[in-house]
Amino acid sequence: MALLLLKVNRLSAVFWDVDGTLADTEMGGHRPAFNMAFKELDLPFVWDEELYNKLLAIPGGIRRVKFHAEACGMTLSQDQLDQVRDRKRLHYLERVHEGHVHLRPGVKRLLHELSHAGVKQWIVTSSGTASVMALLKQIQKQIPSFDGVVASDDVASGKPAPDGYLLALKRSGANSAASLAVEDSAAGLSAARAAGLRCLLTPSPWDAEALRNSCDEAAAVLEHLGDPGQPTTVLSGASCQEGAVTLKYLETLLSVPDR
Incomplete structure (x- = not known):
């Protein structure tokens, strides 16, 4: 009896999101940094975890500030928004240096593999280049170096627009059919898909919206990437028998018919 063999494609590139994907940067990093900036600038905003969870549906920190201010009946000038951005950035960098931001499960292991x-x-x-570089500097002894970075400063439109991924594909010379994106949010998933990339979604614990509405667009949805003693749970897509995302698993996703 002839056996039907599944052809597994070779993976050439992986494009990683940062906030909520590589590391838990939001609740312990960006959120308190924004609150400190608001207090310094005498703005009447306090973002608790429940509120910030809802605001995370809006990609980009300053876009969140503008949206929230307008929802509160305030219109902030560009100068005010710039001041929030600058003060928040300083506080975020301080929190990163103080060790408040940690890699998500399985990230270190998979990066090395x-x-x-x-x-x-x-x-x-x-995120902006300064925030990304601060995080990379803090974790550089734990992980291998990245081949390149495309941040918000490099493109006209951020996620869910595909601009960042398209630029990364161009700069890296990678073939989209042999590449994958790893994301945690609905906006990131939309950006990756619009650039022609399959996407592995590992929703942040607080991003229920991505989990609820985006499973059909992702190549697979997992709780996290998995580590020894901390196996992941597959929420949608191909089973992960090892309990951890590996190179072999990612290459299997390339072979699954696109949706």
Whole structure:
């Protein structure tokens, strides 16, 4: 009896989101940094975890500030928004340096496995370059170096627009059909898909919206990437028998018919 063999494609590049994907930056990093900036600038906003969870549906920190201010009946000038951005950035960098931001489960392990296999690894994020570089500096002894970074400063439109991913594909020379994005949010998933990339979604614990509405667009949805003693749970897509996302698992996702 003839056996039907599934052809597994070789993975050439992985494009990583940062906030909520590489590391838990939001609740312990960005949120308190915004609150400190609001207090310094005498703005009547306090973002608790419940409120910030809702605001995370809006990609980009300053866009969140503008949206929330308008919802509160305030119109902030560009100068005020710039001041919030600058003060918040300083406080975020301080929190990163103080160790308040940690890698998500499985990230360190998978980064090293992909690096050893010669897979290109790029960052594609809606955060500014300064914030990304501060995080990378803090964790540089734990992880291999990335081949490149595309941040919000590099493109005209952030996620869910595909601009960042398209630029990363161009700069890296990677073939979209042999590449994957790793994201945690609905906006990031939309950006990756619009750029022609399959996407592995690992929703942040607080991003229920991405989990609820985006499963059909993702190649797979997992609780996290998994580690020894901390196996992941597959929420949608191909089973992960090892309990952890590996190079072999990612290459399996490339072979699944696109949705």
